[in-house]
Amino acid sequence: MNLFIKSKKLLRISLFLVCFLSIKCWSQIQKTEPPFWYAGMHNPELQILFYGKNIAENEVSVSNGIPIKSIQKTENPNYVFVTIDTKDLTSQELLFTFFKNKKVVFTQKYALKERKANSASRKSYDASDMIYLIMPDRFANGNPKNDNQKAMLEKADRDNPSGRHGGDIEGIIQNLDYIKELGATALWATPLCEDDDAQGSYHGYGQSDVYRIDPRYGTNEDYLKLSSELHQRDMKLIMDYVTNHWGAAHWMMNDLPTYDWLHQFPGYAQTNYRMTTQFDTNASKIDAKLCADGWFVQSMPDLNQSNPLVLNYLIQNAIWWIEYADLDGFRVDTYSYNDKKGIAKWTKAITDEYPNFNIVGEVWMQDQAQMAYWQKDSKIGAIQNFNSHLPSVMDFTLMDALAVVFNQNQSEWDKGLLRIYNNFTNDFLYPNSNNLLTFVENHDTNRFNEVYQKDFKKYQMAMSILATVRGIPQLYYGSEIGMAGNKSEGDGAIRQDFPGGWQGDSNNAFSKTGRTVEQQQFFDFTSKLFQWRKSNDAVHFGKMTHYVPENNVYVYFRFTDTKTVMVVVNNGLTSGKINPKRFQENIKNFKIGKDVLTGKQFELSSFFEVEKQSALIFELQ
Structure with a gap:
């Protein structure tokens, strides 16, 4: 009976030590950034930031024979930047091993995920x-x-x-x-x-x-x-x-991670907001430095992209x-x-x-x-x-x-x-x-x-x-x-x-x-x-011809080979008479201007009126 009790105590102690050591090991990784990555990127190099207490004391290897291109340590022992080559890799789970004196200290899993189809060629916003x-x-x-x-x-x-x-x-x-x-x-x-x-x-x-x-x-x-x-x-x-x-x-x-992660003077200096110093050939060096390296406000530390x-x-x-x-x-x-x-x-x-x-x-x-x-x-x-x-x-x-x-x-x-x-x-x-x-x-x-x-x-x-x-x-x-x-x-x-x-x-x-x-x-x-x-693709990517405003009336055209839009803006305090002949260069053989908001049609062969402080947008027909 006493032997059984001693065995149970030893088992509990063993389990406690396993849990304690496991917690201690895993706690050494407090941040991994990016938290995961994607296979098949145009640039195959991936630099992973590992952060944890004195993590730089360890050496690093990665599973599956994946080459490590560099291991960069800084003056702060709590960071390690590990760069791997993901070329030709498929989505998978990697295992990073951190070891010291040839003994494993802890490991960290890392996922390479599959990209969405046609991700690289995604269409963005435009005109x-x-x-x-x-x-x-x-x-x-x-x-x-x-x-x-x-x-x-x-x-x-x-x-x-x-x-x-x-x-x-x-x-x-x-x-x-x-x-x-x-x-x-x-x-x-x-x-x-x-x-x-x-x-x-x-x-x-x-x-x-x-x-x-x-x-x-x-x-x-x-x-x-x-x-x-x-x-x-x-x-x-x-x-x-x-x-x-x-x-x-x-x-x-x-x-x-490093002292120069931020712009420091040392410490804080506020930008002068003079963006012209970025290209001004007459700018003083200190003015240019304050613009680019100064902090926008004191609560926003300025990152050093250099x-x-x-x-x-x-x-x-x-x-x-x-x-x-x-x-x-x-x-x-x-x-x-x-x-x-x-x-x-x-x-x-x-x-x-x-x-x-x-x-x-x-x-x-x-x-x-x-x-x-x-x-x-x-x-x-x-x-x-x-x-x-x-x-x-x-x-x-x-x-x-x-x-x-x-x-x-x-x-x-x-x-x-x-x-x-x-x-x-x-x-x-x-x-x-x-x-x-x-x-x-x-x-x-x-x-x-x-x-x-x-x-x-x-x-x-x-x-x-x-x-x-x-x-x-x-x-x-x-x-x-x-x-x-x-x-x-x-x-x-x-x-x-x-x-x-x-x-x-x-x-x-x-x-x-x-x-x-x-x-x-x-x-x-x-x-x-x-x-x-x-x-209306004429106002998306069409060419523009505009005419010098007269009497605070501005007229311009947006057009493609198949569509023409005419815009008339009258910012005057009286209604204005528009003479289409002045704009014949763009009106050409069009006969009718249809107001896109009201559907009202205007004859383009004779004067027409635009109300004071108003705008007309015509699709020409």
């Missing part, structure tokens, strides 16, 4: 699309249960304009049919990855884990569901990607999301604040992997030549032997013009619609003007309907221009129901909750029966306009 931009926290709260998370610092506070309000991925999914009804074919959501800042985390640009969806928005699986639901509706998903900085709460910040480990980490993270979530494109935040050589390599690596993948960079400048410098194959950039490889930039000069011209009703040399005309006279600077992102507002600007005090006629003129000029139009959530907001009152004012997105909202603008008369007026016009645009 045939209309992009709908939302701030997820302010759009719709589909799952109130995830508003607060015990492990996350900031809790929901809808009364705080700068707080989290509870919008989430489920809320987006529930309202995709509303977005589609508007004529939108692509969705751009501001960042959804985890942002664990103690305050202001709702905007998502200070990310704390770039492989994880913020649990207050949902799960990674919810993001996959959003992608799938969009694709089922023949719509596209654009991720807002941040290469320039992370948040101060990012898991690496308390234990950096460090090969950082750059490769960002490249692989971006590619991982494309594969994992079946993405259709990127919008890149603060593109021109990055190390320009590093960001060019990042962009090229992605477009080498996905030749049709569109990426639009935020290059917030007020000069077309300066913006054109950043577009792929720019002749301006070539002067300095620079090619960003960036397919698209945002047309901020057009936005700037649209924000003032409709309050300039008199015909002057450089004001009113002449300013819109002049914007397009500089299109020759761009390598591809069709691939510019056009917009009247976004999440960082004054709201259009605030600037113009919800003047419906001015909204009509602006949207008519946006829908018919070259480029990819983007609509900011709420424009279509007349939402306003003054940026001088804080970012919360331009990022208000969409009415009807929360239980108990008295006004539900997602529903026709719930909209006010004013909201319905804005919605009907917007929906009809962009639904028409979806099927």
Whole structure:
């Protein structure tokens, strides 16, 4: 009996030691990034970050005879970067073995997954699309249960304009049919990855884990569901990607892989925001350094893309999301604040992997030549032997013009619609003007309907221009129901909750029966306009001919070999008589102009009238 009891005690002790040692071994791996990868990539090299206490004390091998190209250790013993060659490998489970003095310390499984069919040749967004931009926290709260998370610092506070309000991925999914009804074919959501800042985390640009969806928005699986639901509706998903900085709460910040993972001076120095120093031949070195290496704000540590480990980490993270979530494109935040050589390599690596993948960079400048410098194959950039490889930039000069011209009703040399005309006279600077992102507002600007005090006629003129000029139009959530907001009152004012997105909202603008008369007026016009645009290739990729505005009336044509669209915008305070003979170069033998919104037909053989502060869009017949 005593022997039996001793045997049971020994067994319990053995089991305890096995469990303890197992826990101790496995706990040495706290992070593996990317968490898994895909077989059959264009670039077969995969660099895996392993993180754990003193993990660099070990040597590493991998199963199946797969060659390790390099094992890179840094001054921080808690990191090991292992690069393997995945060429010709099929989907499988790999086993990494960490050993010391020829004895196995622990092992780590790693999955190579199968790519989706034709993944590399995926079609991206282009000028045939209309992009709908939302701030997820302010759009719709589909799952109130995830508003607060015990492990996350900031809790929901809808009364705080700068707080989290509870919008989430489920809320987006529930309202995709509303977005589609508007004529939108692509969705751009501001960042959804985890942002664990103690305050202001709702905007998502200070990310704390770039492989994880913020649990207050949902799960990674919810993001996959959003992608799938969009694709089922023949719509596209654009991720807002941040290469320039992370948040101060990012898991690496308390234990950096290398000192120069971040730009340090040492420590913090704020950017001077002078992006011209990136190409100014007269710029001082310190000014150029402060622009590219300075931190955007103190809570957003600035990443050093000139460090090969950082750059490769960002490249692989971006590619991982494309594969994992079946993405259709990127919008890149603060593109021109990055190390320009590093960001060019990042962009090229992605477009080498996905030749049709569109990426639009935020290059917030007020000069077309300066913006054109950043577009792929720019002749301006070539002067300095620079090619960003960036397919698209945002047309901020057009936005700037649209924000003032409709309050300039008199015909002057450089004001009113002449300013819109002049914007397009500089299109020759761009390598591809069709691939510019056009917009009247976004999440960082004054709201259009605030600037113009919800003047419906001015909204009509602006949207008519946006829908018919070259480029990819983007609509900011709420424009279509007349939402306003003054940026001088804080970012919360331009990022208000969409009415009807929360239980108990008295006004539900997602529903026709719930909209006010004013909201319905804005919605009907917007929906009809962009639904028409979806099927007209003349305004997608057609050529453009425009005529110098007279009496604040701007006329231009978009045309292909088979279709012609004529646009007449009258920003004057009186109705205008249009003489078709002036535009014979484009009218040619067409007899009738059919208004795409009303169906009314206009004879093109004689003068016709366009009302004050209005726009006409004709399909010529």
